[in-house]
Amino acid sequence: MHVCTYTLMLRIYLDRFKKNHLAVIGFTIVACLAVLAVLSPWICPRDPVLQDLTARLQGPTASHWMGTDDLGRDVFSRLLLGTRISLSVGFVAVGISLIVGTVLGLWAGFFGGKWDTFLMRLVDVMLSIPTLFLILAVLAFLGPNIYNVMAIIGLTSWPGLARLVRGECLSIREREYILAAKMAGISTPRLLFVHVLPNVVAPILVSATLGVGGAILTESALSFLGLGVQPPTPSWGNILSIGRDYLHIAWWLSLFPALAILVTVLAFNLLGEGLRDVLDPRT
Amino acid sequence: MMAYLIRRLLQVIPTLFGISLVSFFLMQLAPGGPIDQMADLNPHVTPEAKARIRHDMGLDRPVYLQYLHWLSQLARLDFGQSFSDHRPVTKKILERLPATLLLNFLAIGVMVFFAVPIGFFSALKAGSFFDKAMGIFVFLGFSMPGYALALGLMIVFGLKLGWLPVSGLSSIYFVPVPWFVRLWDVARHLILPTIVLGLTDLAGLSRYMRNSMLEVIHQDYIRAAEAKGLSWWRVYGVHAARNALIPLITLFGLMLPDVIGGGVIIETIFAYPGMGRLGYEAIMTRDYNLIMAITVISAGLTVAGNFLADVLYAYADPRIRYR
Numbered sequence: 368m369h370v371c372t373y374t375l376m377l378r379i380y381l382d383r384f385k386k387n388h389l390a391v392i393g394f395t396i397v398a399c400l401a402v403l404a405v406l407s408p409w410i411c412p413r414d415p416v417l418q419d420l421t422a423r424l425q426g427p428t429a430s431h432w433m434g435t436d437d438l439g440r441d442v443f444s445r446l447l448l449g450t451r452i453s454l455s456v457g458f459v460a461v462g463i464s465l466i467v468g469t470v471l472g473l474w475a476g477f478f479g480g481k482w483d484t485f486l487m488r489l490v491d492v493m494l495s496i497p498t499l500f501l502i503l504a505v506l507a508f509l510g511p512n513i514y515n516v517m518a519i520i521g522l523t524s525w526p527g528l529a530r531l532v533r534g535e536c537l538s539i540r541e542r543e544y545i546l547a548a549k550m551a552g553i554s555t556p557r558l559l560f561v562h563v564l565p566n567v568v569a570p571i572l573v574s575a576t577l578g579v580g581g582a583i584l585t586e587s588a589l590s591f592l593g594l595g596v597q598p599p600t601p602s603w604g605n606i607l608s609i610g611r612d613y614l615h616i617a618w619w620l621s622l623f624p625a626l627a628i629l630v631t632v633l634a635f636n637l638l639g640e641g642l643r644d645v646l647d648p649r650t
Numbered sequence: 651m652m653a654y655l656i657r658r659l660l661q662v663i664p665t666l667f668g669i670s671l672v673s674f675f676l677m678q679l680a681p682g683g684p685i686d687q688m689a690d691l692n693p694h695v696t697p698e699a700k701a702r703i704r705h706d707m708g709l710d711r712p713v714y715l716q717y718l719h720w721l722s723q724l725a726r727l728d729f730g731q732s733f734s735d736h737r738p739v740t741k742k743i744l745e746r747l748p749a750t751l752l753l754n755f756l757a758i759g760v761m762v763f764f765a766v767p768i769g770f771f772s773a774l775k776a777g778s779f780f781d782k783a784m785g786i787f788v789f790l791g792f793s794m795p796g797y798a799l800a801l802g803l804m805i806v807f808g809l810k811l812g813w814l815p816v817s818g819l820s821s822i823y824f825v826p827v828p829w830f831v832r833l834w835d836v837a838r839h840l841i842l843p844t845i846v847l848g849l850t851d852l853a854g855l856s857r858y859m860r861n862s863m864l865e866v867i868h869q870d871y872i873r874a875a876e877a878k879g880l881s882w883w884r885v886y887g888v889h890a891a892r893n894a895l896i897p898l899i900t901l902f903g904l905m906l907p908d909v910i911g912g913g914v915i916i917e918t919i920f921a922y923p924g925m926g927r928l929g930y931e932a933i934m935t936r937d938y939n940l941i942m943a944i945t946v947i948s949a950g951l952t953v954a955g956n957f958l959a960d961v962l963y964a965y966a967d968p969r970i971r972y973r
Contacts, residue, residue, distance in 0.1 A: 492668030494904070495952040496945060497911030500929055501676070504941050507933045508680045584795055588915060591797055592930070611801055615809055625798035633793035
């Protein structure tokens with residue numbers, strides 16, 4: 368397609384997006400979080416791993432804005448660093464699931480036949496096994512560290528995306544412009560990537576944005592259970608798991624990480640739903 | 651109908667095979683295998699002893715033979731012995747399975763009980779304050795980590811108000827008590843875990859119901875029914891709702907793994923004696939046989955649930971039986 372068409376489309380989408388106030392809020396929050404995540408090591412008011420056992424379990428004060436945890440570390444700084452962990456896990460995991468899901472979905476949807484049947488059975492199997500349990504088991508075997516967490520979340524969330532891509536492919540491959548391109552003799556890879564893929568991008572983008580929120584929730588659940596990011600690296604989930612032990616005397620250890628997770632995932636969900644309204648206005 | 655059922659049943663078989671493959675593959679991931687795990691705790695274990703145990707457990711045979719052996723055991727529902735206490739795994743799971751089934755069943759009931767009316771009325775009053783408020787509730791529901799909510803409810807209802815117990819399935823009695831006291835006690839213990847587990851996917855389900863209902867009420871037959879002069883309840887509560895609920899049956903199949911899997915965290919937090927918590931403990935103690943058994947059984951339950959959902963769907967919507 369001509370470059371002018373792309374810029375025109377982008378302008379239309381941007382206009383539609385700006386009208387959706389909730390989506391704009393979501394986007395702003397996500398942008399702020401991204402900035403915070405990148406800058407966090409330099410803007411922490413206190414050292415996030417420095418223990419100060421004389422100042423254990425203190426409530427929010429002027430010097431510790433969100434209080435201290437059971438080892439006297441500043442909760443606010445740990446929360447800031449946790450932003451970095453959560454966002455990077457979210458983006459990398461979704462990136463992995465995007466690549467695997469899109470490739471497999473395109474292949475199955477476009478070529479059909481036994482590839483399609485095989486992929487659908489594989490998706491059925493993967494969706495039947497309780498994901499969290501599977502992830503926990505794999506992490507227990509391979510060792511819990513952030514790279515394993517990213518990989519395993521990515522490798523268990525591709526089935527949904529693959530199914531989506533395959534569905535879109537099935538409807539697109541019958542369209543006239545695809546038949547016309549085939550008749551013009553365009554090679555198959557070019558057909559797939561230049562003619563089919565741009566039309567599938569919209570639902571993929573929506574699913575990916577919503578998927579980041581889901582990946583962040585999963586990572587925090589894993590850290591909460593002790594099989595995600597390991598201390599002393601701060602993750603919102605593992606601050607919450609400390610908070611669970613001191614629930615009755617240190618509410619700040621539970622409330623602030625929970626709020627952080629809530630606001631972050633909410634922002635990605637608002638952004639994703641906003642993108643859906645912009646790119647697919649028929650719903 | 652029978653032809654459809656048989657076709658559906660045939661599709662289940664490769665899925666079950668796939669599940670057995672994935673579970674088996676899971677065990678192969680363990681570096682060193684179960685023998686090294688056991689031997690690490692005891693420095694006196696000689697390499698000969700390790701080799702002997704490996705041979706006894708059949709772990710030195712080629713992988714495909716081990717898989718076939720695992721498959722034959724699976725067919726007999728013999729999952730071997732648990733590594734932590736050497737009791738048969740099947741027995742351990744059967745002890746905990748009823749509690750988990752009860753919790754999951756109740757949680758799904760709670761989910762449907764709240765989601766369907768919320769979706770129903772949101773669609774009928776689309777654009778109103780109620781609809782917008784429910785929309786916000788739905789978004790919050792999607793974004794909230796369930797276990798954090800569990801902790802919050804535990805503080806409020808368990809600690810501060812003291813109304814509800816926060817762990818286990820029943821209290822300890824020092825004197826014999828009548829059966830209805832026991833029943834009420836179990837019910838009180840079930841309240842918090844059921845509510846938290848029921849909140850999984852509640853938001854999504856209510857959204858789906860709302861969209862489904864919106865599609866239905868713009869159809870011609872609803873307009874015809876209203877024109878005929880049928881009562882509001884008959885038109886919307888009977889005709890519209892019945893048609894709107896049909897797509898929800900398939901969604902029910904998709905919710906099942908979330909509920910069964912979500913049970914793992916919820917049961918652990920509430921110290922509920924179910925299969926989910928057994929699975930968590932098995933993972934923490936690297937008890938491979940138990941882990942694989944729970945994986946297979948949970949996945950099997952999901953497949954069975956999906957099959958049931960498909961049968962219900964075929965029963966409710968005659969159009970797909972004849973495809």
